[in-house]
Amino acid sequence: MPKDQGIGASTKRREDVRFLTGAGNYTDDINVHGQAYVHFLRSDVAHGTINGINTSAAEGMPGVVRIFTGADFEGVGGLPCGWQVTDKNGEPMQEPAHPVLAQGKVRHVGDPIAAVVADSLEEARNAAEAIELDITELDPVVDMKAAVAGGAKVHDDLSSNLCYDWQFGSETEAVEKAFAEAAHVTTLELVNQRMVANPMEPRVAVGDYSRANDESTLYTTSQNPHVIRLLMGAFVLGIPEHKLRVVAPDVGGGFGTKIFHYAEEAFCTFAAKACNRAVKWTASRSEAFMSDAHGRDHVTTIKLALDKDNNFTAVHTDTYANMGAYLSTFAPSVPTWLHGTLMAGNYKTPNVQVNVKAVFTTTVPVDAYRGAGRPEATFQLERVIDKAARELGLDPIALRRQNFVTQFPYATPVAVEYDTGDYHATMDKMEELIDVKGFAARRAESEKRGKLRGLGINCFIEACGIAPSNLVGQLGARAGLYDAATVRVNATGSISVMVGAHSHGQGHETAFPQVVAEMLGIDENMIDIVHGDSSKIPFGMGTYGSRSIAVCGSAMVRATEKIINKAKKIASHLLEASEADIELKDGQFSVAGTDKSVAWGDVTLAAYVPHNYPLEDIEPGLEETAFYDPANFTYPAGAYACEVEVDPDTGAVDLVAFVSADDFGNVINPMIVEGQVHGGIAQGIGQALLENCAYDENGQLLSASYMDYAMPRADDLPNMANYRVDHSCQTPCTHNPLGVKGCGEAGAIGSPPTVINAIVDALQSGGHKVDHIDMPATPQRVWEAMNG
Amino acid sequence: MAEVTMTVNGKSVTKSVKGNTLMTDFLREELRLTGTHVGCDTSQCGACVIHVNGQAVKSCTMFAAEADGAEVATIEGQANADGSLSVIQAAFQEHHGLQCGFCTPGMVMSAAALLKENPKPTEAEVRDYLEGNICRCTGYHNIVKAIMAASGQDVSSIAAE
CATH class of the missing domain: 3.30.365.10 (Aldehyde oxidase/xanthine dehydrogenase, molybdopterin binding domain)
Incomplete structure (x- = not known):
């Protein structure tokens, strides 16, 4: 018989009810009283020098609140890259600046040049058409091999269009020997084409600012609100964490492209304070195509060596990986640590060497896609x-x-x-x-x-299950990749679990309670998951890399174990028995070998109404947090x-x-x-x-x-x-x-x-x-x- | 601005709208019926499908003024009178026909229109009918299954894994 609840049960999804009745709460469903709307004027050329931006006519257009250009962001940080790859010569990758709005040059079709904030979206769009741009077109940089062979540079301050030249795996000598001694070598040149993730919900950002307490709030379509808070607060806008709240409510799919910190998020947060008015941006689909980070885009030559018995003896790859015009948040890690480390596949090939040249081109940045x-x-x-x-x-x-x-x-x-x-x-x-x-x-x-x-x-x-922090730190990650969960047991026994993972289709609101219910032996419906709001959840790293249940789920298990340990102490006091003799089964705490027991709800009530409670041994309340950093x-x-x-x-x-x-x-x-x-x-x-x-x-x-x-x-x-x-x-x-x-x-x-x-x-x-x-x-x- | 009157999910509504106000914006912003979604700007994704006088319509491609005098149904009006899920909605939940939920309102509205004109569609007919509804999460398998189940056909023996 299939189980009807707990681990292994195909429990129907509770979140479905709101999605099926139109009651979901996606970012574009959020309107803040008095909000203004922003329209971004984006580059329609791949590469060009910005000689001038004349906004004077546009500023006089109806409804215009303020027009921003790159100059408004000169004192502000650029969008940071979260992963630094070291190349085969021990040098750090070339890391260009990534301004919120273009400064000096445009580097891809869709690069934002100016932002018009107006009372209505229509007025913002109309005013944007009145902005006069003086741009001198430069040679586009499209083909990766040509990009590193010379010609126009995407970033004038970098030595070339090569971000890094990376080598990884077996020593060259061993690999060359294996190929020299091979009975057969198969070679293949192939392209892994550029993809667009295309979650059905386009990206949206709503920035809000409260003068009363100097707090900024960003509602955004993100897979990881805490990561956005950290990146945007610490590296772009200089807002300390306690003054910045990032909320990712219902999110309509991500597939990687909603991991990254985007210019529009920083812009709306910045502009809300500058205009003292909430600012909303909703991407059109065409805008999504030219501003969401793309995926894949590798050109590879792979060689496989086999011995006379058809055993694989070596794999060697040469890959060109497109970074696009700027380094998106995790872009450098994708062709390296998320790619090279898997090149052994399911096979015991003794020699594997991976070579990757990451290249800047005048195209939309490329980053992780499913x-x-x-x-x-x-x-x-x-x-x-x-x-x-x-x-x-x-x-x-x-x-x-x-x-x-x-x-x-x-x-x-x-x-x-x-x-x-x-x-x-x-x-x-x-x-x-x-x-x-x-x-x-x-x-x-x-x-x-x-x-x-x-x-x-x-x-x-x-x-x-990305990833062990100490390992990824050695590999260049500028963040830890643990996750966190807080299990808050309420007085009457219901539970809120605040998790760092974010559900944007994965069904966490159903699956996570199955685990806690299994551990405690109580009804799943007594347990709710809270996610997506940095002001409510512990500092977790969000959902990507198939990590939610493996990493955040593990944190939730650890926190629940702490709950059980404390609850057993309380139960042992109520039952006047030794803690070691207390067993938890089906939501009942009992004394082993006796018929004495107390129910889950009796223990949780005692924790919050500590009239008969071992206050000298343990604190009142029943709430525990765990951070989990995976071992592998x-x-x-x-x-x-x-x-x-x-x-x-x-x-x-x-x-x-x-x-x-x-x-x-x-x-x-x-x-x-x-x-x-x-x-x-x-x-x-x-x-x-x-x-x-x-x-x-x-x-x-x-x-x-x-x-x-x-x-x-x-x-x-x-x-x-x-x-x-x-x-x-x-x-x-x-x-x-x-x-x-x-x-x-x-x-x-x-x-x-x-x-x-x-x-x-x-x-x-x-x-x-x-x-x-x-x-x-x-x-x-x-x-x-x-x-x- | 022109005054429009229509019935939305059984309730009469009268509002002043600009001539270029799209039906999606009217529903989402004026009536705050935010279940109707916008997923593209070329009338292809189908997240905005509603019913106008019983016909499935992409509301992103229609002006609110065009619905003057019409009977309009949106996802918010699909549940049974007692608030329980309709047969189609319940089938989507039962067969896991949704993940992120963004395309779902349009899928449900398209499914309702399909089953009205073809109460027992074949699998091929369901797939063909969904040409104008894009889902990025589910791979469609469970959506097709849900719609066939909602039509009263037995799907229990079809590749359940």
């Missing part, structure tokens, strides 16, 4: 393995199995130690779900209909497969089946976990088949709306009968109290190479000597690949 570095690593590795199998005439499943890591813990050549896993188990499950044995018959049936059918398989590993990353892993049918006449790809076998360790709410995988896979399929953020050679953003950027629709995904996600293979994480690993990014990491492997397999079956197709595999690209 998976962040790990999809890029997986795509390279799994594509080159598939190509090697084909070159050597080997079964791609057998080749992978032969090289799997099977002994744990396993220290990779790229700095991380996998604590546990069972890659054969997920591969077995995947083979069963896709029915590998029946593929030949299905292919024959497709061929009868004139279609080419391909089977693509893929394995992946990721590092989640967690390592979810899995095996995915899909089948495609390609129309040889048109190149159209029909994704006819998709299965995933994931190992997430223990699972709190299976329904929510499956939903996370569904969403991740859809984004990965979107990357494989549809989505592409394109710039032309002038640095113009060609895909700045849903007219031009192909988001996956319902009919782009496989039918229900041919779509299965499984997480029954479970090797619990060995170092956190729940044994959980995290599930948010797996689908987006595991699915793109699965689809491309399947398409190549289909084309090969039709006699087309196609080794690789870059994403998105549009009908045009597939047709061109088939037709030379």
